[in-house]
Amino acid sequence: MRKVEDVQAKDFDDKMNSEIPVVIEFWIKSCGNCKKFKPVYDELAVIFSDLKFTRVNMFDSVENLKLAEGLGVEETPTVKIFNKSKEIGQIVGFQTLETATEEIRKIMKKSRLSQRKDT
Template sequence: MASVLNITEDTFKEEVVDIKTPVLVDFWAPWCGYCTKLSPVFDELATELADKVKLVKVNVDENRKLTEQQGVMSLPTVILYIDGEPAEKVVGFLPKAALLAKITPHL
């Protein structure tokens, strides 16, 4: 089972920008109800898409500067990065099938 890596402002460049593999980033907060609802979906996707995309999470409360730099204004926000650049942005909770429909065309 693939796991979702928690990253920070200090590791964002290394874990997202400098990676050749597509990276799906979940910007979340522990107090956000929809974020906690998305968490098990994200874990499932990490396993199902392990050979296509890397999945990581950013706690917005602990990484405010990065959150602002990436234009995250609502939670949850999921951004797919390809070659270090945002390729798709999903704001709000989506069920797994709908989230897959948004990101699959980019993979």
């Protein structure tokens, strides 16, 4: 079972330097939808075991909050997907497992198609 890794803003650039796409959930403890989404997100990490899943608690530090704001996060939970340090898609708000799975598949398919056009 693939584990979701908690990361801090100071480690963000290192995590982005990955050969595989990185999925990041931005969340806060007081968010009810974040609590409901946690088991969904954990299951997504199992379904998409070829991706790297991480999460950032926005209120864990000022740096984490600044990171989220700098990436345009306005609502929690927000999931952003990066490929080679470039954002390729996002999912905003609570999603069911089925909906989130389909959204990630669409984002990854679109990213693969655009990569083929770039080569």
